[in-house]
Amino acid sequence: MPASETMVIVIGESLVDIISDPHRPEEIQAHPGGSPLNVAVGAARLDLQTTLVTHYAEDRYGLMIDQHLRSNNVRVINGGTSATSTALAALGTDGGAHYTFSIDWDINGASLPALAAVEGSTHVHTGSIATMLGPGDKATLALVMAARKHATVSYDPNCRPAISPDVAEARNRAELFVTASDIVKASDEDLSWLYPDRTPEQTMAAWLELGPAIVALTRGASGPVVLARQGRVEMAAESIAVADTVGAGDSFMAGLISGLSQLDALGASGRHRLQNLTPDEMNALAAYANRAAAITCSRQGANPPRSAELGPMPVPSPAQQA
Structure with a gap:
C-alpha cells in the first residue's frame, strides 16, 4: 500500500523529556517525547499519513510539543486540558534512560473526533502509559476495539513501573491490548517485568x-526477534556507535508499521496478508525496523529516521522466495 494511502492513528501520551546527562551535568535539555508521540513522528517521517490522539495543555511545554508534531506533519486530536506531562530522564553511563514522571492521561475531551479518526483509519497504534493510566486507559481501549473492524492494530506496552507499579494489574491490562492487537512489540525489559x-x-x-499475527521482541544490543505462527526471525543489532537509546524502540515500531504498509499488510483488507507473511518477508521486515532503531541510537534523543535516510524496505520477489 502506498504510504500516501495509509492512514495511521496513534493514541497515547505526549510529554516533555527533561534530560540530565552525566557526561554534561551543566546541560539540562528539554525535548518532546512519550512513546506514542515518538511512534507518530517516526511514522510520519516515513511518509505515512499520521494523526496523534493525545493530551497536552496550552502551556510552555505544550507549545513545544505542538510545534514538534506539526513540524513533522503529524495531525493532532487533543483531548485534555490538564498541565502538559513531563518525564525527567536521567541517562546512565551506557546511554540508557531512567524516568521520573509527572503525568496525567485523559482524552475524553476529544472522544467524538477520535472515534471518527479511528473508524477512518488503516492502522491504529497505542501503548505505554496511555493503556495503563486512568481515566484515559478505558477510552484508549474503547477506541482500539472500535477500530478493529476497519483497521489493523499494534501495541507496545513500553512498561513504566513508576506509573503502574502493580505488576499484576499491569499484566492484566497488557493482555487486554495484546488480545485486541494484530502486531505487538515489546522489549525484553518489559516482558521480564511483566512475567518474571x-x-x-x-x-x-x-x-x-x-491472537496477534506478529509478536516482536527488542533486546537492545542483542537485536530483535520476530515471531509469527509461520516462523521465527532473529538477528543481531546493527553495529553502530551509540549516542543514546532514547526512542529506539519507538523507531523500531514505526519501522514495523511502515514495512507492513509496504507489504500491503495493514488495514482490514490486509489482515490476511499480515497473517501469511513468508519467512523472507519477516526477515526483511525485522531488518528494516532494526535499521530504523539503529539510526535513532546513533544520535541523541528520540530522533527517528526519515524515509530518505532509511529508504524503502527491500521486499523479496516471489522468484527470490521460491
Missing part, C-alpha cells in the same frame, strides 16, 4: 496464542 517467572520468548509464544 518465564523467559521473554516464552511470553512471546503465549501472547501469540492470544
Whole structure:
C-alpha cells in the first residue's frame, strides 16, 4: 500500500523529556517525547499519513510539543486540558534512560473526533502509559476495539513501573491490548517485568496464542526477534556507535508499521496478508525496523529516521522466495 494511502492513528501520551546527562551535568535539555508521540513522528517521517490522539495543555511545554508534531506533519486530536506531562530522564553511563514522571492521561475531551479518526483509519497504534493510566486507559481501549473492524492494530506496552507499579494489574491490562492487537512489540525489559517467572520468548509464544499475527521482541544490543505462527526471525543489532537509546524502540515500531504498509499488510483488507507473511518477508521486515532503531541510537534523543535516510524496505520477489 502506498504510504500516501495509509492512514495511521496513534493514541497515547505526549510529554516533555527533561534530560540530565552525566557526561554534561551543566546541560539540562528539554525535548518532546512519550512513546506514542515518538511512534507518530517516526511514522510520519516515513511518509505515512499520521494523526496523534493525545493530551497536552496550552502551556510552555505544550507549545513545544505542538510545534514538534506539526513540524513533522503529524495531525493532532487533543483531548485534555490538564498541565502538559513531563518525564525527567536521567541517562546512565551506557546511554540508557531512567524516568521520573509527572503525568496525567485523559482524552475524553476529544472522544467524538477520535472515534471518527479511528473508524477512518488503516492502522491504529497505542501503548505505554496511555493503556495503563486512568481515566484515559478505558477510552484508549474503547477506541482500539472500535477500530478493529476497519483497521489493523499494534501495541507496545513500553512498561513504566513508576506509573503502574502493580505488576499484576499491569499484566492484566497488557493482555487486554495484546488480545485486541494484530502486531505487538515489546522489549525484553518489559516482558521480564511483566512475567518474571518465564523467559521473554516464552511470553512471546503465549501472547501469540492470544491472537496477534506478529509478536516482536527488542533486546537492545542483542537485536530483535520476530515471531509469527509461520516462523521465527532473529538477528543481531546493527553495529553502530551509540549516542543514546532514547526512542529506539519507538523507531523500531514505526519501522514495523511502515514495512507492513509496504507489504500491503495493514488495514482490514490486509489482515490476511499480515497473517501469511513468508519467512523472507519477516526477515526483511525485522531488518528494516532494526535499521530504523539503529539510526535513532546513533544520535541523541528520540530522533527517528526519515524515509530518505532509511529508504524503502527491500521486499523479496516471489522468484527470490521460491
